[in-house]
Each structure stands twice: as C-alpha cells, then as structure tokens.
Amino acid sequence: MPHDSLRNEIPSLAQRLGRGDRSALARLLSLACKQEHRSTIAAAIRQQDAHASPRDAEVIALTGSGGVGKSSLLGLLVGDYVDRGAIVGVLACDPESPISGGAVLGDRCRIATGSATERLFVRSLSTMSGQQGVAPSVALSLRIMKAFGFDRIFVETVGVGQGDVAIRDLVDVVVLTLQPQTGDDLQWEKAGLLEVADVVVVNKSDLPGADATVADLRQQLTNAEAESVAIVQTSVVDRTGIETLAAAIDTALRSRRDARSKNAPTAKPLSIASGNSPQTDPLLEQIADYVCAPANFSDEAWATARLCLFDSLGCGLLALNHPQCTRLLGPVVPGATLENGTRVPGTDYRLDPVAAAWNIGCMIRWLDFNDTWLAAEWGHPSDNLGGILAVADYQARQGNPLTVRDVMAAAIKAYEIQGILALENSFNRVGLDHVLLVRIATAAVATQLLGGTRQQVIDAVSNAWVDGGALRCYRHAPNTGSRKSWAAGDATRRGVQLALWSVAGERGYATALSAPQWGFEDVLFGGQSIGLARPLGCYVMENVLFKVAFPAEFHAQTAAEAAIALSRQLGSRADSIQRIRIETQESAIRIIDKVGPLHNPADRDHCLQYIVAVALLKGSLTAEDYESESASDPRIDRLRLRMEVVEDRQYSRDYLDPDKRSIANAVQLFYADGSASQRVAVEYPLGHRRRRDEAKPLLREKFIRNAASRFSPQRVELLQHCFDDAGLDALSIDQFIDRFVETL
Incomplete structure (x- = not known):
C-alpha cells in the first residue's frame, strides 16, 4: 500500500500526465515498477480518463531472440515515424542489472533521438527475471503512456523465446525479428512466435542466407496457416527496408482496426486501460x-x-x-x-x-x-x-x-x-x-x-x-x-x-x-x-459503521437514538401525541420510509417509523421487538400513523461528503395541546468513526451479551479476554475458531 504522501502525489501526477507533462510521465513509470503502487496508479489514470480524451495510441511490439538486432532496428524504425511528425513512446524491456536491480540500459543507448527529442520518449524496464521477455509493469506502463497521448508506442522485449509470446495480449501488432541462418526449420514454430506475429522481419539481410531464411519462413507460415503475415528484409548496416517495414506495420494496424470494426456489435469506446486487444479489464487487475x-x-x-x-x-x-x-x-x-x-x-x-x-x-x-x-x-x-x-x-x-x-x-x-x-x-x-x-x-x-x-x-x-x-x-x-x-x-x-x-x-x-x-x-x-x-x-x-446498541437498518440508527432520548421525557403522554416529525437523509427515504401493514420481522427492521415508534415507547430496541408478539402492541401502529418523514437536504449532502459521512436524523414530538418536545438531532451514530472511543466498551458489552446467549459463563469469560490478548494475531485460526464451538 502506498504511503499517504504518494496517495496524494499520484492523482496529481495523473492530472499533469493528461496535459503532456513528461516529468509526470517519467515519475509514474518509475512508480509503476513497484507492485504496491500499481492499483493506486491505475485508479488515478482511470479517474483522469473520465475528464479527458487521450489519443487512441496503437501499440507495436518488437520481439525475437537476443542478438538479432532488435534495438538497432527499432532505433531506425522509430526515427522514421518521428521524421513523419509522429509522437512516439518506447518501452524497452531490458535484463535486470545484477548491481542496481534495475534495467540494463543497452537498448535505450541504441535509439538515436536526433533533433526531434520533444517527439520521442524512451523508457527501459527491468524484466526482473531472465525467464520472461516482458517486464511485469509493462501493461500498466502502456496505460500510462496512452494517457500521455502518444501517436505510436513501441515495446521491445528482451528476446527469450517462448516468454515473448506473452506480449500478444498487450499490443495491436507483433513484429517478429529474425536473422539469417537461425537454425532448425521448426524452431520458430516451436517457440510459438510465428503464431502471434503480424509482421516478420529478417534483419541483417546484408548477411549470407537471407533469401534462404525468407523461403523457409514462407514454408513455415504456410504450415501455420498464417499466409497473410508480411515478411520484410531489413539491414541496419545498409539502412534498407525501414520504410517497407513501417508500411507493413501500418497495413497490419489497418487490418486490426477493420477487424475490430466488423466484430464490434456496438460503437462503445474502449477504456484507456483495456487497450485495443482483448486485454483484462483494469478493475480486475x-x-x-x-x-x-x-x-x-x-x-x-x-x-x-x-x-x-x-x-x-x-x-x-x-x-x-x-x-x-x-x-x-x-x-x-x-x-x-x-x-x-x-x-x-x-x-x-x-x-x-x-x-x-x-x-x-x-x-x-x-x-x-x-x-x-x-x-x-x-x-x-x-x-x-x-x-x-x-x-x-x-x-x-x-x-x-x-x-x-x-x-x-x-x-x-x-x-x-x-x-x-x-x-x-x-x-x-x-x-x-x-x-x-x-x-x-x-x-x-x-x-x-x-x-x-x-x-x-x-x-x-x-x-x-x-x-x-x-x-x-x-x-x-x-x-x-x-x-x-x-x-x-x-x-x-x-x-x-x-x-x-x-x-x-x-x-x-x-x-x-x-x-x-x-x-x-x-x-x-x-x-x-x-x-x-x-x-x-x-x-x-x-x-466502517458499527451497530452498537440495537439491531436496526443503519439509516435509522440515529433516529432510534433520538427517539430513545425523547422517550425519557415522554412519560405517560404517548396517547396525546398528535404528530411526529422525522427529518432524515434521502437514502433513508428510499429504503426504510414505509407506510401500511408490515408483514414479518424483515419488513419491520427496515421500517423507519416502526423503529422510532418502538424506541419511543420502550426506550430501547432489541431483535425481539421485530417479532410478531411485540409487533402486536396496538400503540406502535397508532404512532406510525402520526409520523411524517421529510428529507433534510443538508443531511443528504453530509451523508455523501467523504469528510463527514454522517447518517443524521432528527425527531420531534407535537402534542394535542399545542406544545412540542425539543427537536433531538443526532448527526453521527454511536457506531461512527467519530464516536469510536465511545463505542469500544459498548461493543465489548454487546459481544459478551451475544456470546452469553449461546455459551456458558466460563466460556464467555475466556472469549472476552481475547479482546485484549496480545498474542491473538499469531494464533492459528483453527485454534481460534475452536474456542467458539462449545454449545450450551
């Protein structure tokens, strides 16, 4: 869980990100490398998306085995897009440094920024393991970069064979990079890479064997029923094939867009965090x-x-x-x-x-x-x-x-x-x-x-x-x-x-x-x-809110407190009550404002008027008061008929205010002789955080009463000592539960 300072910093960074602030982008990408910050960042990005319309950046992955020249090729490819005016972001997944624990920044060094540095951003990410080609934070990092507003985002994997297949679900187009004389004809298919590739590049085509490699590839692609995959030859040394590769990528992106358009039943836009592939809903993550x-x-x-x-x-x-x-x-x-x-x-x-x-x-x-x-x-x-x-x-x-x-x-x-x-x-x-x-x-x-x-x-x-x-x-x-x-x-x-x-x-x-x-x-x-x-x-x-003194739907808790206070003044004047005014919040009106017959305990414990009537008449409220025997008291329904329930809009606003979270009610009695009781208002119920110290001893008493309804006095005495037992946290949960299984 992030420290409180970061909880406040991350939403601010997300707002700055939406304005194109590169320092905010860099800071969020750094924080995203630590798992404990990821849910906070994802929530902040989602919140920002509700107030902005980030560019729908398309994501291209360059994958393949180590040593095939991905980094150098990526440098030229990115340069081509930047020269055409695109704003480009690059995530380079590098091996973990044995010294710093961060990314070895080899790939970043091979990407020449030229004169258009304001249109290019490069970040290296550590894979944290030699057995995976994708950094753990890459999914969230892509969400962050999309919120920034890039036109194109490139992801380069380390190149570890089968681990690179994982990139498929995070991107729009996968570019598989190979070199001549790779070896076993079936090795690419065994690795699973051809099955996820949209474009295959034979890099270092200035070396012998390039044409033979292309021929082998066409055979493998036929066997894999992927004839539509483009094959492009490139050479970083000769600087050839780069424009052809860029065109092949753009064609693959168009094909993806067309396929999505045909398959989409509605025009509902995708959320920023879900990307353009079948990527996991951000809330689930x-x-x-x-x-x-x-x-x-x-x-x-x-x-x-x-x-x-x-x-x-x-x-x-x-x-x-x-x-x-x-x-x-x-x-x-x-x-x-x-x-x-x-x-x-x-x-x-x-x-x-x-x-x-x-x-x-x-x-x-x-x-x-x-x-x-x-x-x-x-x-x-x-x-x-x-x-x-x-x-x-x-x-x-x-x-x-x-x-x-x-x-x-x-x-x-x-x-x-x-x-x-x-x-x-x-x-x-x-x-x-x-x-x-x-x-x-x-x-x-x-x-x-x-x-x-x-x-x-x-x-x-x-x-x-x-x-x-x-x-x-x-x-x-x-x-x-x-x-x-x-x-x-x-x-x-x-x-x-x-x-x-x-x-x-x-x-x-x-x-x-x-x-x-x-x-x-x-x-x-x-x-x-x-x-x-x-x-x-x-x-x-x-x-969280506790029900400390009585069982009642929580929107009625403060009304019951107010009614109990008034019951001490009521004495024998119950029959002379002409009108009872209850002021409450909008949610209470929607849930528990009930008139007419109440048919069972479930009906009664969710009726504001019933709860107030019993509290006035008895000066208390228990679970038994909702049973039919108690409900047969004719005075209860007589008082219910005299009640008016109205919304206090300030109560409704305070109910939703995160700094207050009050559940206020006010009750006042009006008598036949024209007199009235005081208006008793209770803003925060006994179980509210603001009254926690007041409630703690009462919660202990509540537990003791409840346990005593089932267990012997000796067992209740043992259980109540658990409240303050310093060693309780370390107790095995089955041993703890065993203390609760002795019945009368």
Whole structure:
C-alpha cells in the first residue's frame, strides 16, 4: 500500500500526465515498477480518463531472440515515424542489472533521438527475471503512456523465446525479428512466435542466407496457416527496408482496426486501460494487484478489524437463538459433513468450505446487527467474513498455517473492495442488490487465502461479475422477506465456490465488465463504467459503521437514538401525541420510509417509523421487538400513523461528503395541546468513526451479551479476554475458531 504522501502525489501526477507533462510521465513509470503502487496508479489514470480524451495510441511490439538486432532496428524504425511528425513512446524491456536491480540500459543507448527529442520518449524496464521477455509493469506502463497521448508506442522485449509470446495480449501488432541462418526449420514454430506475429522481419539481410531464411519462413507460415503475415528484409548496416517495414506495420494496424470494426456489435469506446486487444479489464487487475500485495495497513485499521471480527462472531451467535435462521443451517443435505472440515461457530457442524461459508455468512447477517457501509451503494462488509473464516479455517485444518492476523488482513481487503466499489457505483438504482459486491470481494480474498496466483484472483473476480446481480425486490414492499437475511450468506458462499474453481484451473473472462453488448456494464449497468472512486487501501475498515446498541437498518440508527432520548421525557403522554416529525437523509427515504401493514420481522427492521415508534415507547430496541408478539402492541401502529418523514437536504449532502459521512436524523414530538418536545438531532451514530472511543466498551458489552446467549459463563469469560490478548494475531485460526464451538 502506498504511503499517504504518494496517495496524494499520484492523482496529481495523473492530472499533469493528461496535459503532456513528461516529468509526470517519467515519475509514474518509475512508480509503476513497484507492485504496491500499481492499483493506486491505475485508479488515478482511470479517474483522469473520465475528464479527458487521450489519443487512441496503437501499440507495436518488437520481439525475437537476443542478438538479432532488435534495438538497432527499432532505433531506425522509430526515427522514421518521428521524421513523419509522429509522437512516439518506447518501452524497452531490458535484463535486470545484477548491481542496481534495475534495467540494463543497452537498448535505450541504441535509439538515436536526433533533433526531434520533444517527439520521442524512451523508457527501459527491468524484466526482473531472465525467464520472461516482458517486464511485469509493462501493461500498466502502456496505460500510462496512452494517457500521455502518444501517436505510436513501441515495446521491445528482451528476446527469450517462448516468454515473448506473452506480449500478444498487450499490443495491436507483433513484429517478429529474425536473422539469417537461425537454425532448425521448426524452431520458430516451436517457440510459438510465428503464431502471434503480424509482421516478420529478417534483419541483417546484408548477411549470407537471407533469401534462404525468407523461403523457409514462407514454408513455415504456410504450415501455420498464417499466409497473410508480411515478411520484410531489413539491414541496419545498409539502412534498407525501414520504410517497407513501417508500411507493413501500418497495413497490419489497418487490418486490426477493420477487424475490430466488423466484430464490434456496438460503437462503445474502449477504456484507456483495456487497450485495443482483448486485454483484462483494469478493475480486475486493480483488485488482483491489491489483494496480492503485502498487508501494510494502519494501526487503526488492524485494531478496527479485530473489533469487526469479534462483533461479527457475536452477531452470528445471537442469531442461533432464532429458529428461522437455524432451520437453514447445517450441511446441504443431512449427513453431508466433512471430517476435519470447517467448524461453524456455536454449532457442532464440520462442513466443506462452501457450505460453511453459507452457514457463517447467514448467521452473521441474519439479525441485521453486523457492521455497515453507506455510500452510493449500501452494504455490510462483514458479510465477507462468512467466506473468509470458512476458507481460512479449512486451510488451517488441512495443514496450511493461517493465523488470526491473516484473517484480519483478508477482512481489511474485502471491506475495502466492497466499500470503495460502493462509493460511486449505485447498483440499487438499476434494481440490483448490494450483495453482488460481497460475492466479488469474497472471491478475490478467498482465492488469495487458497494460495491462488494474481491471474487466478483475476479469473475468480471476473466470474463473480459474470454472475450478474440479484434483484432487490425482496427488500421492498410488497415482497419484503427473509431472503434479505440470507442473501449475503449466499453471496459469500458463491465467492468461495468461484475461488475454489479458479485455483483448480477454471478460466476467467478478461472483459467481463467492459465487453460491448455482453459485459456487465452494458447488460446490467446501463453502459456506465464501473471503477474505483479512490485507490484501494484501508479507508473502509477505518471508517466502517458499527451497530452498537440495537439491531436496526443503519439509516435509522440515529433516529432510534433520538427517539430513545425523547422517550425519557415522554412519560405517560404517548396517547396525546398528535404528530411526529422525522427529518432524515434521502437514502433513508428510499429504503426504510414505509407506510401500511408490515408483514414479518424483515419488513419491520427496515421500517423507519416502526423503529422510532418502538424506541419511543420502550426506550430501547432489541431483535425481539421485530417479532410478531411485540409487533402486536396496538400503540406502535397508532404512532406510525402520526409520523411524517421529510428529507433534510443538508443531511443528504453530509451523508455523501467523504469528510463527514454522517447518517443524521432528527425527531420531534407535537402534542394535542399545542406544545412540542425539543427537536433531538443526532448527526453521527454511536457506531461512527467519530464516536469510536465511545463505542469500544459498548461493543465489548454487546459481544459478551451475544456470546452469553449461546455459551456458558466460563466460556464467555475466556472469549472476552481475547479482546485484549496480545498474542491473538499469531494464533492459528483453527485454534481460534475452536474456542467458539462449545454449545450450551
């Protein structure tokens, strides 16, 4: 994760890049060489693209074995384009220096800049390994250079045979460079290079054997069914064939453009990061880079992650007292247990990690008492702990040591992925439920916990997007029902399943989001691009919202606090209330402003008026207050009929302000005799970051109460000591979970 100074510097550099600032270009390319900066840079470039229209630079790769003269040939070829007025960028992938660890700058030295230096930019990139022809940062470096505005971009690989094939997916045209008397007739085809080449150059054609090499090539190309590939002879010594090569490249580029035009179902433009080839959607790469990077987070994030872990487990234990929840738990079918499988807290179940993810996720979410995130999209990041705990515990019991610290790191990353995607991407406005973000975040971190590679993370996340999204109908009248209590368990379960398939070798889909007509953005998101509003770090964990005192939809938390405060003044005057005014934010009106009959607990805990009425009458609010027995109190509906709910526009603005993120409500009572109570406004709920110190002891008390509903006093005493245990982070996760499996 970048330092805070770089988080601020990188967006500024991206803005300067769009204005053609070469120093910003150089600085970003340097930062892109380090993996921990890549997701930040990619997000900044995407943000810049939203406000600019960079040139659609076409990318040409020069590849081939070492010693064939690629660098010298590239120098003349680039000179030809520059002399014609083009602005050209060059990325030269050089071997890693054994001294500095950077690139050996041999290729840069062979590219003569001449007098037109303002139209040419050359950067060397270290391959970091002698076994790969493409530098790890080349994909992001190409995005950076495209944002700068080059007309043509050339990439030169080191030349290591089969490793050069990897360049195909990053560029528009591949130029394979050979020399006379290369050897085995089949060597080029074995290396796979002829299969990806658009143009083949026989360089050093002043040497003997050039014509014979061309003849062999034509035979090989026929065998490979690639007769359309142009073959050009060049000589750097004689300076011949350069213009012919440039013309062949331009022809190949035109053919590529024509093919794309014929195959494209719509005229939707490609994003800057996807290039002109079937290159991976940048969002998938940003998520994978972030998940695979070291867990360098703030102390506040780590401390909050510990609170989230205990709070979520406590919520799950409390849910086990509700038969509507427990009837859905256990193996998929009776007896389908797994010896040495994942343990489900508070139960005796031993399950496979997919079934366990469902069980744990369903428990955590059931009572709507777990933590929350509010933005353009809403959600509950701790829903991901269903999949995280299931996979981590399973891995540990199979002999793969994972600790509580590993689980908290995965939680911080899952919270961040879900929460940052929610900042500016409103899925609810197109009728989709927020649990799709749980599936995506769980798929990403579960793949990493299973030992998956960066590519396998991309594959799993792409499939999570391909799954589409659940409808929100079960959260709204007239269909409000208990699915809203288990939808998150289903989503985190699916994320684990996709992760397991990915590490087993199942492929992903590079443009699952951006594919014209068939991708998520076109099919389900009205053609809008989905991106990150800010770089991925630990912002969400630091700012997550806890439900400290009572289970209620989070937009109503401050209304409940205000109503409880007023209940102390109400006394016996409930029957004389003529009107109750509730001032709230726009999101609350859209989600929980309900009139008319409420049919079940799921309906009631998402009704602002019901929550306020109970809080006024009782001076408290518990999960039992949503059950039918409590709801039968006729005073509740009488008060609901007297309520008016209005939007306070300042509350709505502050709700979206990243520096405030308030969830304000105000409640005032008006009596039949013309008198009125004070207007009680609560801007920040108890679970807000601004009230974290106030909430910490109460979160501990909440956990103790919840654990006591399931465990013996001795076990509760043991568990609460874990809150402050300095050695907890290093504890094996299976040993930690074992502390939660003793039932009453």
